[in-house]
Amino acid sequence: MKDKTRIVLADDHPIVLTGLRNLIESEADFTVVGEATSGPEALRIIREARPDIAIVDISMPGMSGIVLTRRLTEEAPGIKILMLTLHEDRAYLRQALDVGARGYVVKRSAAANLVSAVRSVIAGGTYIDPAIVNRVLNRSPAGNRVSIRETRDLTDRETEVLKLSSLGLTNKEISHRIGVSVKSIETFKSRGLAKLEIQSRADLLRYASQVGWLSDI
Known part of the structure; x- marks a missing residue:
């Protein structure tokens, strides 16, 4: 029998924690192994419980989710961090990606997207809330849904495919x-990743942030 995915929840609102726990434990293969209402408490519980993934609010008393994620990425890189937040602006998303978060879900869509986000991150992927992805795509000018930017020796098509992939779209x-x-x-993506020497979805997402592909978020 496959082991359950072990999850720690961190949010400073008890009502939110209750809702998250009910949502997570409605999945037969998920289990909540700890809950925290502050950054320092979350750090302690995650260190002790060693979960597969921690779902962390960006804004918490004592230590922000950004600082918490940075520390955990340095101390325990095997523990994946998924940010859950009210914030939909690009500054918070970029900070989350830069410190090592593997997923970013806005609270208003958590009921619909959180379980999928957890599964994606556990499988080794990186998840960005579709609401944020749609904002990027909908802002692109008609007739040119994705702005093409020359990056090293990528072709325009390779750049376009990698940018859309970094935004979370499937092939x-x-x-x-x-x-x-x-x-x-698949061919464009494989060639582009090889040229950039990128090995993982998380690395692609960080690269996309660095070169400005996420600048319209």
């Missing part, structure tokens, strides 16, 4: 959006 979704086959998307 199938990218295929529909730009009108080429899924097989071609």
Whole structure:
């Protein structure tokens, strides 16, 4: 029998914690192994419980989720961090990615997206809330949904595919959006990642932030 995914929850609102716990434990393969209402308490519990993933609010008393994530990334890189927050502006998202968060979910869509986000992060992916992704895509000018930016020796198509991938779109979704086959998307992505020497989705997301692909978030 497969072990359950062990999760710690950290939010300074007890009502939110209760809702999160009910949502998480409605999944047969998830279990909550600790809860915290402040940054220092979250750090202590995560150190003791050694969960697979911690779901952390950005704004907590005593220590922000950003500082907490930075410390955990340095101390225990095997523990994945998923940010849950009210903030939808790019500054918070960039900070979260820069300190090592593997997921970013806004609270207003947690009921619909949190479980999927946890599964994506546990599987080794990086998750950005679709509401934020849609803001980026909807702001792009008509006829050029994704701004193309030359990056090293990437072709325009490789850049376009990698940018959409960094925003969380699947190969199938990218295929529909730009009108080429899924097989071609896989080829463009593979070539682009090889040129950039990027090995993981998390590295791609950090790179996207550094070169400005997420600047419209």
